[in-house]
Amino acid sequence: MRLETYQTDGFYDEMFEADGAPRSRVRGLASRLAGLSEGELTQRQKAADMTLLNMGITFAVYGHEAGTEKVWPFDVVPRVVEGHEFARIDKGLKQRIQALNLFIADVYGEAKIIRDKVVPAELIYSAPCFLKQCVGLKPPGGVWCHVTGTDLVRHSDGKFYVLEDNLRCPSGVSYVIENREVMKRTYPQMFDGMRIQPVEDYPEKLLETLQHVAPPADGVPNVVVLTPGIYNSAYFEHSFLAQQMGVDLVEGSDLVISGGFVWMRTTRGLKRVDVIYRRIDDTFLDPTRFRADSMLGVPGLMEVYENGNVTLANAPGTGVADDKAVYAYVPQIIKYYLQEEMILPNVPTHVCWVDKERDYVLEHLHELVVKPTNESGGYGILIGPRASAEELANYKELIRANPRNYIAQPVIALSRVPTIVDDHLEGRHVDLRPYILYGKDIFVLPGGLTRVALRKGSLIVNSSQGGGSKDTWVLAEDGLNGSHDIASKQAQTQSQSQSQSQTQSKPAFVASGS
Amino acid sequence: MLSRVADSVFWLSRYVERAENVARFIEVNMHLSLDLGESASQQWGPLVNITGDHEEFAKRYGEATREKVWQFLTFDRKNPNSILSCLSAARENARTIRGTLPSLLWEELNKFYLYVRAAATGDSFENAPTFLEQVKLGSYLFVGLTESVMSRNEAWHFSRLGRNIERADKTSRILDVKYFILLPTSHDVGTPLDVIQWAALLKSASALEMYRQVRGRITPVDVVEFLMLNTEFPRSIRSCLARAEESLRFISGSPGGTTTPAVRMLSELGSQFDFPQAGDIIQSGLHEFIDRFQANLLAVDGAIFDAFFAKKPLATTEPLPVGQ
Known part of the structure; x- marks a missing residue:
């Protein structure tokens, strides 16, 4: 395959330097790509697509006929992150999650940070995801955000920035694990000579985290995954995680409340549930407390939770900390609780709720990216430089009408990774979502979900907007992953084979003279 | 589960x-x-x-x-x-x-x-x-x-239960329909055509070769005996019911007794295949026998549903704790 024609177009490319030479971390990989015969890459790509279809790794598409499933596009050219780069990400994320967790506990507790005027009270109490029902809650171990997926981007300066926090029900980790599996099945040669940190132990770590935060109970706590059902877009992930942890995947109607505890209906009667890894939104958890029309939750669940007889992961109310206006205050939040400087920087952010910043945003709209503070999935975003005069004018009205709902950031030139387009490679923009678990301590999975904007020039990587994904290889730092001495363990008796046993049990055949 | x-x-x-x-x-x-x-x-x-x-x-x-x-x-x-x-x-x-x-x-x-x-x-x-x-x-x-x-856990037994109930049902149906069609031609017994038709019936249950091993020549009575009463062939109704009962007992947690209605009904149904001769069944009406069997199997289905699948109102499942 010819790589000479590949262009970095002035963007930071994850595989090539600006002069077209492969970066040191991917030298082996780049030469293998260059050595591929014509058509081989597309052939492997087809094999990977087929594998995904057969494995049923799909997501449901909303707005179509119920039950429509799609395979999420997967690109076989991996995205490689240097070990020492990820070590910094690891450190930065641990710091961030620790601070955000303290922040959530404070907001629903003594509210010191508000009284000390580090974060404006109105901003917090006007966040749609601030739940007044959660004031006074004390989740086990003081952990609120057990599972987090934080979106990072690499800018043209080569540095990683935090783009947004996802502290509610972040999805995508199943794709991290399955993408690796698909790569191993369809393209094992790609791994030659690379030392890549494994991601397969995530379910084990997740189970450990969930068991750790269980309310006091005899024996091993009963953990379940709560799903809205098979028509939810992330159903594959819910079932995958339950299966890999070996726990039950329940729907709201499988659970009942009785005698102050949560139970699940089994073939042998009711069984107590200790920890619910819930993948339904806060406001659907309990119709008696939040949305009365919720059919997905369990009436009475919150009362059991408040009495400490069941653990919900993540805790309800965590969304207050991933509100995009609150995001702008994370540097101050880290400093306030940890007396530390932020390790992983934020993208500079203008909070439209603040008068001065709003004026700036309205004046510079054509050069900014504007986002609604409480949306996800890439919906409602305005990319100033690409918007028409009319779109800009309309958006200005939106901002003026509801400034609390918008923040603005400079356009980040997301880094690019070579991606298969027809029969050749072109650069496509990517982000990176690592996953963080918070139980006994904080664990960052070495890897993450690399989402890629498959449309030429597009900066929107969301699956709902034409995004795909790639396997993410975090290289081992030197001294890790020493090879085990397998050969010596294999020096055991060989298995008996059929011919052996037969020759031993039967008398040798003696040819009689003819 | x-x-x-x-x-x-x-x-x-x-x-x-x-x-x-x-x-x-x-x-x-x-x-x-x-x-x-x-x-x-x-x-x-x-x-x-x-x-x-x-x-x-x-x-x-x-x-x-x-x-x-x-x-x-x-x-x-x-x-x-x-x-x-x-x-x-x-x-x-x-x-x-x-x-x-x-x-x-x-x-x-x-x-x-x-x-x-x-x-x-x-x-x-x-x-x-x-x-x-x-x-x-x-x-x-x-x-x-x-x-x-x-693992031979509840899920496996539910799967085996389902498979064997379905199999018993299908074997009974094909026997019922085919026997009914083949009967009018019983004066052709022994003609090549007739043997082909009866062999086809056995094949429909993947039973021809196993039948040959124990019965040799094809006769209507032996075919009925084999597909209904044989204890060794996995698609005979009797074998299917025996396996289904084993699994149902495992699931119900009652290896010996007959504690739940579902176990009792399935056990009773199975025993109907323990004693009769194929000749007697044919004599007294194969179609009627199979009709009754299918009605009973449906009732067993219903009992299984009531016992394990139905979402009972909470009051009927108390007193509570099983498991922890």
Whole structure:
């Protein structure tokens, strides 16, 4: 395959330097790509697509006929992150999650940070995801955000920035694990000579985290995954995680409340549930407390939770900390609780709720990216430089009408990774979502979900907007992953084979003279 | 295990078994019609009777021709017992319990479904032999995997229970329909044609070779005996009921006694096959016997549903704790 024609177009490319030479971390990989015969890459790509279809790794598409499933596009050219780069990400994320967790506990507790005027009270109490029902809650171990997926981007300066926090029900980790599996099945040669940190132990770590935060109970706590059902877009992930942890995947109607505890209906009667890894939104958890029309939750669940007889992961109310206006205050939040400087920087952010910043945003709209503070999935975003005069004018009205709902950031030139387009490679923009678990301590999975904007020039990587994904290889730092001495363990008796046993049990055949 | 999951495992297994049986019925009938030539057209109507969907068929298709019956039994989405419908239902059940199934099992079932779905879009009659073969193989693979990668836990027993109840039902149906058709020609006993027809009946239950090993020559009484009362052949009604009962007892946690209505009913039903001779059953009316059997099997189904799958109001399940 010819790589000479590949262009970095002035963007930071994850595989090539600006002069077209492969970066040191991917030298082996780049030469293998260059050595591929014509058509081989597309052939492997087809094999990977087929594998995904057969494995049923799909997501449901909303707005179509119920039950429509799609395979999420997967690109076989991996995205490689240097070990020492990820070590910094690891450190930065641990710091961030620790601070955000303290922040959530404070907001629903003594509210010191508000009284000390580090974060404006109105901003917090006007966040749609601030739940007044959660004031006074004390989740086990003081952990609120057990599972987090934080979106990072690499800018043209080569540095990683935090783009947004996802502290509610972040999805995508199943794709991290399955993408690796698909790569191993369809393209094992790609791994030659690379030392890549494994991601397969995530379910084990997740189970450990969930068991750790269980309310006091005899024996091993009963953990379940709560799903809205098979028509939810992330159903594959819910079932995958339950299966890999070996726990039950329940729907709201499988659970009942009785005698102050949560139970699940089994073939042998009711069984107590200790920890619910819930993948339904806060406001659907309990119709008696939040949305009365919720059919997905369990009436009475919150009362059991408040009495400490069941653990919900993540805790309800965590969304207050991933509100995009609150995001702008994370540097101050880290400093306030940890007396530390932020390790992983934020993208500079203008909070439209603040008068001065709003004026700036309205004046510079054509050069900014504007986002609604409480949306996800890439919906409602305005990319100033690409918007028409009319779109800009309309958006200005939106901002003026509801400034609390918008923040603005400079356009980040997301880094690019070579991606298969027809029969050749072109650069496509990517982000990176690592996953963080918070139980006994904080664990960052070495890897993450690399989402890629498959449309030429597009900066929107969301699956709902034409995004795909790639396997993410975090290289081992030197001294890790020493090879085990397998050969010596294999020096055991060989298995008996059929011919052996037969020759031993039967008398040798003696040819009689003819 | 969760009641909802148990329900899905049970039905998943039944649907796969049903698809396999329908495929075998069609295959055997195709071969038979090649042997019979001219009169073959009358062979296709009874096939729809076996699955019990003759009224539905008549309403929508009219006369039972080869092509119409083929379409109805393979890819007709409106026929809940077509191979495509069975596989869709099996996969949908599997999807809701993906957390419980070994991924190997899910993946093969998913491939199986994708294959059938793809076959449905082409003009498939030309490829009928390959298609039917693949459906049977898909089912064998499914059963083989449950045998080799699943623990003998509740899920496995629910799966085995479903499979054996479905099998018992299908064996009884094919026997009922075919015997009814073959009887008027009983004066032909011993003629080559008759042997071919009876052999086809055995083949429909994959039973011909095993039958030969124990009975040799084909006689109607021996065929009835083999398909209903044999204790060694895994598709005879009696064997199916015995396995189903074993699994039901495991699930109910009552290896010896007859504690739940479902166990009691299934046990009673099984005992009806322990004593009679095939000759006596035929004498007193095979069709009536099978009719009663099917009604009883339906009642067992209902009892299983009540005991394990139904969402009972909380009051009836107290006093509470099982498990912790």
